[in-house]
Amino acid sequence: MKARRKEEGRWAWRLTGFVTVCVYIFMFAPIVATVVLSFNASMFGGFPMTGFSLQWYGKLMANEQVLAAFRTSLWIALVTAAVTTAIGVVTSFALVRFEFRGKQALSTLVILPALVPETILGVGLLVLIKAVDQPRTMLLLVLGHILLAVPYVVLITQARMVGIRRVYEEAALSLGASRFSSFREITLPLLIPAVVGGALLAFTISFDNTSASLFWRPAGVETMPTQILSMLKISISPEINALGTVMILVTVGIPLLGGLILQSLTRLKRRDEPKEEAR
Amino acid sequence: MPDRNDLSEVPRPEAAGVARSAAAPGGAGTGQPAVEFRDIDIAYGKFVAVRDFSLSIARGSFVTLLGPSGCGKTTILRSIAGLVDISGGQIMIDGRRVDDVPIYKRNIGLVFQSYALFPHKNVFDNVAFGLKYRDVPKPEIARRVGKALEMVRLPGSEKKLPSQLSGGQQQRIALARAIVFEPQVLLLDEPLSALDANMREEMRVEIKKIQKETGITAIFVTHDQEEALSMSDRIVVMNAGAVEQIGTPQEVYETPATAFVADFLGKANMLAGTVSRSGQAIAVTLAAGQTVEVACPRPLAQGSKVTVVVRPQKLSVGTAASANRLSGRVVSASYLGGSAIYEIDIGGKTSIRANAPITGRVLREGEAIDLGFDPEGCVLLDEDGRRIS
Numbered sequence: 001m002k003a004r005r006k007e008e009g010r011w012a013w014r015l016t017g018f019v020t021v022c023v024y025i026f027m028f029a030p031i032v033a034t035v036v037l038s039f040n041a042s043m044f045g046g047f048p049m050t051g052f053s054l055q056w057y058g059k060l061m062a063n064e065q066v067l068a069a070f071r072t073s074l075w076i077a078l079v080t081a082a083v084t085t086a087i088g089v090v091t092s093f094a095l096v097r098f099e100f101r102g103k104q105a106l107s108t109l110v111i112l113p114a115l116v117p118e119t120i121l122g123v124g125l126l127v128l129i130k131a132v133d134q135p136r137t138m139l140l141l142v143l144g145h146i147l148l149a150v151p152y153v154v155l156i157t158q159a160r161m162v163g164i165r166r167v168y169e170e171a172a173l174s175l176g177a178s179r180f181s182s183f184r185e186i187t188l189p190l191l192i193p194a195v196v197g198g199a200l201l202a203f204t205i206s207f208d209n210t211s212a213s214l215f216w217r218p219a220g221v222e223t224m225p226t227q228i229l230s231m232l233k234i235s236i237s238p239e240i241n242a243l244g245t246v247m248i249l250v251t252v253g254i255p256l257l258g259g260l261i262l263q264s265l266t267r268l269k270r271r272d273e274p275k276e277e278a279r
Numbered sequence: 280m281p282d283r284n285d286l287s288e289v290p291r292p293e294a295a296g297v298a299r300s301a302a303a304p305g306g307a308g309t310g311q312p313a314v315e316f317r318d319i320d321i322a323y324g325k326f327v328a329v330r331d332f333s334l335s336i337a338r339g340s341f342v343t344l345l346g347p348s349g350c351g352k353t354t355i356l357r358s359i360a361g362l363v364d365i366s367g368g369q370i371m372i373d374g375r376r377v378d379d380v381p382i383y384k385r386n387i388g389l390v391f392q393s394y395a396l397f398p399h400k401n402v403f404d405n406v407a408f409g410l411k412y413r414d415v416p417k418p419e420i421a422r423r424v425g426k427a428l429e430m431v432r433l434p435g436s437e438k439k440l441p442s443q444l445s446g447g448q449q450q451r452i453a454l455a456r457a458i459v460f461e462p463q464v465l466l467l468d469e470p471l472s473a474l475d476a477n478m479r480e481e482m483r484v485e486i487k488k489i490q491k492e493t494g495i496t497a498i499f500v501t502h503d504q505e506e507a508l509s510m511s512d513r514i515v516v517m518n519a520g521a522v523e524q525i526g527t528p529q530e531v532y533e534t535p536a537t538a539f540v541a542d543f544l545g546k547a548n549m550l551a552g553t554v555s556r557s558g559q560a561i562a563v564t565l566a567a568g569q570t571v572e573v574a575c576p577r578p579l580a581q582g583s584k585v586t587v588v589v590r591p592q593k594l595s596v597g598t599a600a601s602a603n604r605l606s607g608r609v610v611s612a613s614y615l616g617g618s619a620i621y622e623i624d625i626g627g628k629t630s631i632r633a634n635a636p637i638t639g640r641v642l643r644e645g646e647a648i649d650l651g652f653d654p655e656g657c658v659l660l661d662e663d664g665r666r667i668s
Contacts, residue, residue: 167395173382174360174389175456176412182383189399 031248038241056242066243069227073207076138076223080145080206081199087146088153088198089191093183095154096161097169114151121147122215136218144216145206152205153198160194161187196262200255207251311374313338313496314359314464319368321354328354329520332368336498336513341490343499345507346517347543352500356466359498361385373463383412388457388495392469394449396441402428402452403437409460427455430489447478454486458493465490465497471506483510504544508532516540533590538664541588548594548631549660550587554579560654563587567627571603574654576668585667586660591634593656596621597649604651607631609642623648 041051060066094100095107113121125144129136164187172182188195210225217226224247231240312335321329329351336342344352357363359370361382370377377385388409396405406424415423428434431451441449450470457465470486471479487510490497501507507514508528516523516531516539524536535541538549552571556562561575563585573587607625619641623631633650642648659667 165393165395167391167393168397170360170362170382171389171391171395171397171456172408173362174385174387175409176383176386176460177408178383181412186397 034241034244035248037238038245040238040241042238056238059239060242060246063239065222066227069222069224070246072221073224076142076145077203077206079142080149081203083142084146084149084153084202085157085195085199087150088157089188089195091150091154092158092161093187095158097166110154111151113147114155118148118209118212119215122212125212126215136216138218138221141213141216141218141221141223144212145209148209148212149202149205153202156198156201157191157194160191164190193262196258200258203254204251207247311338312336312371313340313373314498315369315371315374316355317369317371319355319358319365319370321351321358321363322366327520329358332520332522334515334522334525336496338496339494340512341487341497341499341510342513342515343501343507343511344515344517345501345504345543346523348502349519350517351520352502352517353468356468356498356500359385359464360387360389360466386460386462388460388462388465390450390453390457390465390467390470392472394441394446394453394473396449396453396456398441400440401437402433402439402441402444405441405452406456406459408456409462413460415460423459424455427459428452430458430492431455431485446474447482450474450482451485454489458489458495461493461495463496465495467497467499469501470499471501471503479506486510508544516543518543534658534666535588536666538586538588538660541658541660545590546632548589548591550589550629550631552585552587554581554583554585557581565625565627565629567605567625567629569605569625571605571652572654573657573659575659579667584662586664588658588660589631589652589656591620591632594631594633594635594650594652596633596635597638602651602653604649605631606647606649609644609646609648611644612641614641621648623650 036049037047038056039052039054040049041053041055042049091110095103095110116124122144125140125147126136129140134140168186168190169182172186173179177185208225209223210229213223213226214229217223222230224243228240228243228247231237231243314334314336316332316334319329319332320327321332332351332355334342344355346352354363358365359372359377361377361380365378372385372387397408400408403424406427407420410420410423424437425434428436431454433448433451433455436444436448436452441452444452450473454470467486471482474482483506486497486499499506499510511528513525514528514531515525518539524531524540526534526536531540532544535544535547541547541549550563550565550567550571552563552565554561555564555570557578557580559575560572561579562570562572564570565587571587579585605625607623610622610624610630612622613620614637618634618636621633621635621642623633625631631650635650661667
């Protein structure tokens, strides 16, 4: 009886393991294929591989269009991350710490862009711009990305803000810190993990965005995703695999790097703080 | 509200820890109270948390606001700090009206139930926080932080983070942080409630000691009567947003002004009865049928309904029972070492609690028991639950 149950348990585990592996293969196989094929020597962007080569990366580096798109995307993502994070911190502070009329409505409104399909948002903003007779500019593109990223950043900072007990701020105030000082010295440092997390997420959202960018970009401007799209229209060149690999590197690598920096920062701070204070 | 706080009818210019503001001498020189409430009301929307609260607190005294949760005691404390807006009346700190002064300019020390130490700052930075915002030079900050940490008996803990300290240690640091900049008033919001029982007792003594040493005016909020009785110069007993009684621990315990105070502090026995003989010492026939003699400060008409309040400790048990002998049966007995607590059924659905020193053996459940109390050892309440005086 006992042995049988053990046997069943083992099978259950095997099945779970099998399904898990399948899911992971399904998720990561395309990524692995892209990365592997970007090192293929062949002219055609597919298996079998004919040899190892870095030529496609070389070609990428020489492609002015690609480089311009990369710079554009990088700038837009950086600005989006900075602005969105500031908006997120202020909004979540207001939503969590204050009671005001229409608070519920505001908190729903802020999340709304995340619920509306991107294409609809893209068309909507475009129609609005046309209606007030304004040209499509870089500013519009950046504002659009901010619009897309704000809900996620607000959700992240809000969750963290709820966890920061009000009593810390009350203590700071009672000790003589003004409202601004207590925010700067107490609330913000306690909020930092959410600030960094939110900024990284906003960066990735902006850097990755394809569909909305297609609507909003000014004539002649390409971001990385739109660049890939337009290259695909011509041919499936292995260069695209190389470009895709670069994209993966940026969108996965930057949050990873940020997380590591944050972790080591808090660790360093913990170790250094006492020393620094031994005046 | 009718004046139930008959204890403050005599103004005590020197010794007065607390007096109703109406009776307080006011801001004459040294007699100026450290904190004064004048008819304050506090309302949250339609809910009135505190109504018509007046109190004046002498400099250097330790005053406790005592009451069940929701009685408004914490709200009053927070109103002194400026964390709660009052909807009517005035609050004065050292004679200065503070209603419109923002919290960070009020110069008060605040200790929270949950310690509220800044988790990302070490002990030194936590304690130094208040000094930093008062532009104290750095060497002076270091000196004063060191002194404050010595006072709370945690010297050398400067570099530790709050998460590395126990609850009791955290509360000591919080206390050091609140007193290091010498605030005009120290506010303590149930500072012992989050600690375990042993720690609580130790901290009780410690807080009181530090308050005496520094001579700071302290306002303490608690729902624990033992804390209130052991620490306070004066106790303000509150219920449902209003004051029930103000007095020294002994006054509120021994001569409760209302039925609420009698019951809240020490679970007194409340024996309902009717006056059956008037005079200097009146006779009261209890609901259970017995008749007891009670000293009465003023004559009462025969037939008036009264409640006799007797503390469990004032009841003598067994052969020691002299006057006002009642007999009944033990419902339950708890042995406490030096004394025992008996629940006694004296008939008429009345049960009495007695806390008596153990002379012979501890009586068991169901045994017959005699008990009695001194005619002077009780308090009489009228029909409305107010003390007859």
